[in-house]
Amino acid sequence: MDIHEYQAKELLTKNNVKILHSILCHSGDEAYNATVSLNTPVVVIKAQVHAGGRGKAGGVKIAKTPEEAKNITEQMLGMTLVTAQTGKDGKVVHKVLIEEGADIKKELYLSVTIDRKTSNIAFVASAEGGMEIEEISKNSPEKILTVLINPSNGIKSYHVLKMFLFLGLDKPIYNEFNNFVNLLYSAFLAEDMSMLEINPLIITGNGNLIPLDAKIALDDNASFRHPYYNDFIDEDEEDPLETKAKSVGLNYIRLDGNVGCMVNGAGLAMATMDTIKEFGAAPANFLDVGGTADSKRVETAFNILLSDKNVKAIFINIFGGIVKCDMVADGVITAAKNIGLKLPVVIRLEGTNADKASELLETSGLNFIVGNSLADGAQKVSKIVNS
Amino acid sequence: MSILINKETSVLVQGITGKEGSFHTLKCLEYGxxxxxxxxPFKGGSLFNDSIPVFNTVAEAKSNIKIDATVIFVPAVFASSSVIEAIESEIPLIVxxxxxxxxxxxxxxxSALRGSSSVMIGPNCPGIITANECKxxxxxxxxxxxxxxAVLSRSGTLTYEAVNQLTKAGLGETTCIGIGGDPIIGSSFLTFLKMFEGDPETEGVVLIGEIGGTQEEEASEYVKNYMKKPVVGFIAGKTAPExxxxxxxxxxxxGxxxxxxxKLKVMKENRIHIAENPSVIAETMIKALR
Known part of the structure; x- marks a missing residue:
């Protein structure tokens, strides 16, 4: 899960990383008071949305007086921020972080992630701070250093030295850098992060290292040992349908097309979406109903699919292994009757008791269209939405 | 022949009395x-299904009975401990x-697997099966x-889709392995491709990948440089948003x-036969075998 900058900074503080003073604000008045209490020559007003690239999109501004901070905050709240990472719809700003200004001498890039290939912790460093790492990686990969750390051995001083030399920093700052890198490493493990990105990491005029921005993603699977993860969820940042689906235990992701998909299994669900596209239509969603596709679950899934007004037809693709197809068919029929389903539904059921299932669908009195294979079903549903 | 398991394989179930563990143990028994x-833990000394001895620990089970493989149905909170317990008890195959x-x-x-002699499959996977012998x-x-x-896959039901086609097409299977859908898994495609290349019964391999990571790319390189048997590939997630x-x-x-x-580009460049959609996996294999 992604979290906000202010939450990321809370986590860093908890793990003894020094950050600038800042105050979270939800209104112009709060911003006014925050600026007064910070009492620095300038403050920086930063929109809090789950996306990078805020600066270029107008989501980071400087103010010299409390009045100015108030005005800027009022303009920023409620505005839709479209950055390189938000997608074309952008994200609405609901809160801002007011932070003391800093005297920036140098900007660096430092991040910690998990290297899937080697199952190690990876530090990524670059002296090109403030820029997007994907861009640097594309245009000048030689400006990026990756240092892999085997977690069973832990981080060693030579790892830190490699980064320090690569970044071309001056010797007097070595101890501070060493300490900082070690704190990031332990914070990453302690909080079960999947990504920790400091961009930029700045060196101030006084020669101090300060993480100016912080972006953190947490490992959802580790939430059982970090109850606070739950408090970090910001519903304003989530698609309401996705949140609703999650609350009933369905794995749903909204997309742009008009074919609603209901599939068991994540891989098959993706493959179903791809096949719909191959036949000239576009999937409205990813939806994995999981192993127990009974009538109650199917009904819940139908309701989620139908809440998306773009959906013009539904494609149900179930491979019955342990779950029996006739049970699924029964569930689909009951659910369709209960909610008075009007949209065309193409169903493809394969596996255990598939024949029995076809019979049930045909004699149900409902207007189901049967797909004989995944491709056949995808082709039929695509034809319907394109006609 | 097959790889890793056959009808002689003696299997331990960690978490045998739990809901999932007991249900699937019975299904595996039915299969043979x-x-x-x-x-x-704490149920040692009892019998599962009136016949299978239950122990408190893997070490205890191993000192009483010959174990070739273990399957873990333990909840996520304790699962990594169970895997490490199996590694430290030197169980050859851990699913x-x-x-x-x-x-x-x-x-x-x-880290625990490095330097151990265990092969691990999963987590977050459907497991391994050698047709008509051992599931x-x-x-x-x-x-x-x-x-x-042979079938190798990061998915569950999509694997069944492929297997079903292979069976219906009369090709049948040797060993099928779901390697798992997590970012870090016990063994990648590469480990098993090497085994299948050396298995005299396997004539071709279906490789079902999906978005994320670089396993498919690493597997492709091996296919090009070392494999004589045809490999048919499919990747799920062409329409997945970033x-x-x-x-x-x-x-x-x-990023x-x-x-x-x-992935598809690299696979094509490395002589892997691409199935354009999941309904033509068996068909693509038949062509590749010619």
Whole structure:
């Protein structure tokens, strides 16, 4: 899960990383008071949305007086921020972080992630701070250093030295850098992060290292040992349908097309979406109903699919292994009757008791269209939405 | 012949008395798998299904009964401990079905695997099956039929889709392995491709990948340089948006990396026969075998 900058900074503080003073604000008045209490020559007003690239999109501004901070905050709240990472719809700003200004001498890039290939912790460093790492990686990969750390051995001083030399920093700052890198490493493990990105990491005029921005993603699977993860969820940042689906235990992701998909299994669900596209239509969603596709679950899934007004037809693709197809068919029929389903539904059921299932669908009195294979079903549903 | 398991394989079930563990143990028994023992802490001394001895620990089970493989149905909170327990007890094959293990726990498991002699499959996977001989996992047994094609996959139901086609097309299967949908897994495609290349019964391999990570690319390189047997590939997630986890924790395109098109390109360049959609996997294999 992604979290906000202010939450990321809370986590860093908890793990003894020094950050600038800042105050979270939800209104112009709060911003006014925050600026007064910070009492620095300038403050920086930063929109809090789950996306990078805020600066270029107008989501980071400087103010010299409390009045100015108030005005800027009022303009920023409620505005839709479209950055390189938000997608074309952008994200609405609901809160801002007011932070003391800093005297920036140098900007660096430092991040910690998990290297899937080697199952190690990876530090990524670059002296090109403030820029997007994907861009640097594309245009000048030689400006990026990756240092892999085997977690069973832990981080060693030579790892830190490699980064320090690569970044071309001056010797007097070595101890501070060493300490900082070690704190990031332990914070990453302690909080079960999947990504920790400091961009930029700045060196101030006084020669101090300060993480100016912080972006953190947490490992959802580790939430059982970090109850606070739950408090970090910001519903304003989530698609309401996705949140609703999650609350009933369905794995749903909204997309742009008009074919609603209901599939068991994540891989098959993706493959179903791809096949719909191959036949000239576009999937409205990813939806994995999981192993127990009974009538109650199917009904819940139908309701989620139908809440998306773009959906013009539904494609149900179930491979019955342990779950029996006739049970699924029964569930689909009951659910369709209960909610008075009007949209065309193409169903493809394969596996255990598939024949029995076809019979049930045909004699149900409902207007189901049967797909004989995944491709056949995808082709039929695509034809319907394109006609 | 087959790889890793056959009708002689003696299997331990960790978490045998739990809901999932007991249900699937019975299904595996029905298939003909030799389930030799189970482990559930504090239930040692009892019998599962009136016949299978239950022990408190893996070490205890191993000192009483010969164990070739273990399957883990332990909840995510304790699963990494169960895997490490199996590694330290030197069980040759470890199959972990559990979904939802934290990535950092899996990183520790991988450290424990380095230098051990155990092979690990999973987590977050359907398991492994050698058709008509031994099933260690949660896949539907009846779709499998002894034959000549091996299946390797990061998915569950999509694997069944492929197996069903292979069986219906009369090709049949040797061993099928679901390697797991997490970012860090016990063994990658590469480990098993090498085994299948050396298995005289396997004549071709179906490789089902998905978005995220670089396993497919690494497998492709091996196929090009070392494999004589044809490999048919499919990648799920061509329409997946960037930055979203598509059900599996490992199925995510991040920073523009791990896309389906990137993987398909590398696979094509490395002599892997691409199935354009999942309905033509068997068909593509028949052509590749000619």
């Amino acid at each position: 798998t030799k389930i030799a023992a189970g482990v559930t 972990c079905i559990t979904e939802g293990i934290p990535t950092i726990d899996m990183m520790n498991v991988k 260690i996992g949660i896949m539907p047994g009846f779709i499998h039929k002894k034959g000549k094609i 930055g979203k986890r598509m059900g599996h924790a490992g199925a995510i395109i991040s 523009g990396k791990g896309t389906a098109s990137e």
